[in-house]
Amino acid sequence: MRVDADDFARPCSCGREHQIAVKEILIEAGAVEKLEEEMSEGMLREYISPLVICDTNTYAATEELMEDIYDRCQVLVLDAEGLQADRHAIKIVENNMEEDIDLILAVGAGTIHDISRYIAHNYKVPFISVPTAASGDGFVTTVAAMTLDGVKKTVPSVAPICVYADTDIFSKAPQRLTAAGISDLMAKYICLADWKIANLVTGEYFCRETVKLEEKALKTVKSSIQDITEGEEDECEQLMYALILSGLAMQMIGNSRPASCAEHQVTHLWDMEVINGPLDALHGEKVSVAALLVLEEYKRIAAAITQGRCHAKPYENEDEELLKETFGKKGLLEEIRKENEPELLETISPQHLEKCLNGIEEIIDELPSEQTMFHLLEKAGCAKTVYDIGLDESAVLPSLRLAPYTRRRLSLLRISKMLDIRGE
Numbered sequence: 001m002r003v004d005a006d007d008f009a010r011p012c013s014c015g016r017e018h019q020i021a022v023k024e025i026l027i028e029a030g031a032v033e034k035l036e037e038e039m040s041e042g043m044l045r046e047y048i049s050p051l052v053i054c055d056t057n058t059y060a061a062t063e064e065l066m067e068d069i070y071d072r073c074q075v076l077v078l079d080a081e082g083l084q085a086d087r088h089a090i091k092i093v094e095n096n097m098e099e100d101i102d103l104i105l106a107v108g109a110g111t112i113h114d115i116s117r118y119i120a121h122n123y124k125v126p127f128i129s130v131p132t133a134a135s136g137d138g139f140v141t142t143v144a145a146m147t148l149d150g151v152k153k154t155v156p157s158v159a160p161i162c163v164y165a166d167t168d169i170f171s172k173a174p175q176r177l178t179a180a181g182i183s184d185l186m187a188k189y190i191c192l193a194d195w196k197i198a199n200l201v202t203g204e205y206f207c208r209e210t211v212k213l214e215e216k217a218l219k220t221v222k223s224s225i226q227d228i229t230e231g232e233e234d235e236c237e238q239l240m241y242a243l244i245l246s247g248l249a250m251q252m253i254g255n256s257r258p259a260s261c262a263e264h265q266v267t268h269l270w271d272m273e274v275i276n277g278p279l280d281a282l283h284g285e286k287v288s289v290a291a292l293l294v295l296e297e298y299k300r301i302a303a304a305i306t307q308g309r310c311h312a313k314p315y316e317n318e319d320e321e322l323l324k325e326t327f328g329k330k331g332l333l334e335e336i337r338k339e340n341e342p343e344l345l346e347t348i349s350p351q352h353l354e355k356c357l358n359g360i361e362e363i364i365d366e367l368p369s370e371q372t373m374f375h376l377l378e379k380a381g382c383a384k385t386v387y388d389i390g391l392d393e394s395a396v397l398p399s400l401r402l403a404p405y406t407r408r409r410l411s412l413l414r415i416s417k418m419l420d421i422r423g424e
């Protein structure tokens with residue numbers, strides 16, 4: 001399947017003209033043969049010094065099918081063990097890449113893509129995406145999710161100029177990776193609700209067309225969850241298509257607002273290891289567990305609004321001690337404060353928030369119930385409980401309380417600090 005990216009670059013009812021940098025998106029068996037053709041005699045032939053960034057696992061998964069491409073490139077195989085998109089990985093690439101590289105090929109999943117786009121952005125060379133697993137929606141985005149000085153940050157970066165997603169490669173990735181991709185998408189229910197609520201409460205910029213695109217991605221995956229889970233090639237292609245749509249949604253907005261909010265903020269908190277140790281879990285696995293925790297909290301708030309037990313109160317920072325104790329002990333307090341200043345909640349009046357409560361309730365009522373979401377994730381073999389990712393119940397409350405501090409982006413989880421909920 002060829003996705004016509006130009007379809008997404010147009011003046012929009014939101015008032016903006018969305019920019020799309022990616023020129024060619026192919027999702028099909030044999031896509032890497034097309035890439036080879038383009039490199040030898042097509043639109044990519046002008047690049048004479050390409051660099052492949054991959055790791056031990058993704059090299060092994062692509063070695064045979066991409067042999068001809070590897071023959072014409074410098075191939076940098078990073079050690080997959082403990083690999084993160086951080087300064088250490090960037091240094092290894094910088095120390096080993098040839099000086100005259102004019103194109104980067106990212107051959108891997110989310111981490112390899114973030115390392116590649118960060119380097120591509122810094123060295124002002126274009127990059128090409130070759131996803132090796134349908135494990136997340138970070139292939140065509142313009143932002144890189146990096147761990148910098150211990151803090152998980154999303155930094156402006158570049159989108160690939162082309163994507164060659166070869167079904168013969170990504171549909172054969174371990175099932176756990178495919179399930180993580182489904183998780184990353186199912187969690188969009190939460191961030192889309194958060195975006196709508198932020199728009200309602202603060203008038204934050206909002207784009208209905210982008211939301212529709214994310215909803216299309218969600219629907220595409222929901223309708224074929226069983227077949228994707230069984231590794232059916234056509235259905236895995238649909239999953240990759242949906243992940244790419246979600247990436248395009250981020251590209252249209254220029255940041256990850258359509259694809260990440262409270263559920264990702266919980267994940268970022270876990271990645272910073274301030275309330276837990278290192279977790280042996282994929283990004284998507286953490287995201288689906290976090291999405292279920294946040295969903296439960298949001299349904300609790302909606303029920304309290306319906307029953308007249310929830311009212312707005314003036315904002316007071318009740319988390320200062322906990323912040324100092326957790327982020328402080330890892331020396332991350334100043335970084336976290338920088339991210340959150342000025343405090344967004346101080347700009348919201350309780351009177352205004354009180355008037356928004358029914359609107360918030362309506363948005364939350366549109367979300368699937370916790371049971372429906374749990375069963376969907378279960379059907380797809382996704383992670384669902386804190387135990388699935390090596391945590392226990394004691395992590396739940398501090399996670400929900402501290403997650404909003406990891407990013408400035410407004411969520412209902414952060415707004416709930418101005419809600420007085422009684423009588424449970």
Ligand SMILES: NC(=O)C1=CN([C@@H]2O[C@H](COP(=O)(O)OP(=O)(O)OC[C@H]3O[C@@H](n4cnc5c(N)ncnc54)[C@H](OP(=O)(O)O)[C@@H]3O)[C@@H](O)[C@H]2O)C=CC1
Nearest residue numbers: 055057061080109110111132133135138141143145173283
């Ligand atoms: N920029 C953005 O917008 C986004 C960024 N992200 C970021 O992406 C990262 C997570 O990416 P994710 O894709 O979940 O995971 P990783 O990129 O960390 O990859 C997970 C594992 O899959 C292995 N792998 C990939 N393809 C294959 C294959 N075909 N066969 C066997 N093993 C394979 C990888 O091996 P190896 O390590 O060898 O590659 C790695 O061990 C996070 O840091 C997250 O924040 C996520 C979504 C959006």
Ligand SMILES: O=C(CO)COP(=O)(O)O
Nearest residue numbers: 137145154256259260264
């Ligand atoms: O993971 C992402 C979307 O799935 C990107 O989100 P962040 O910008 O919060 O890292």
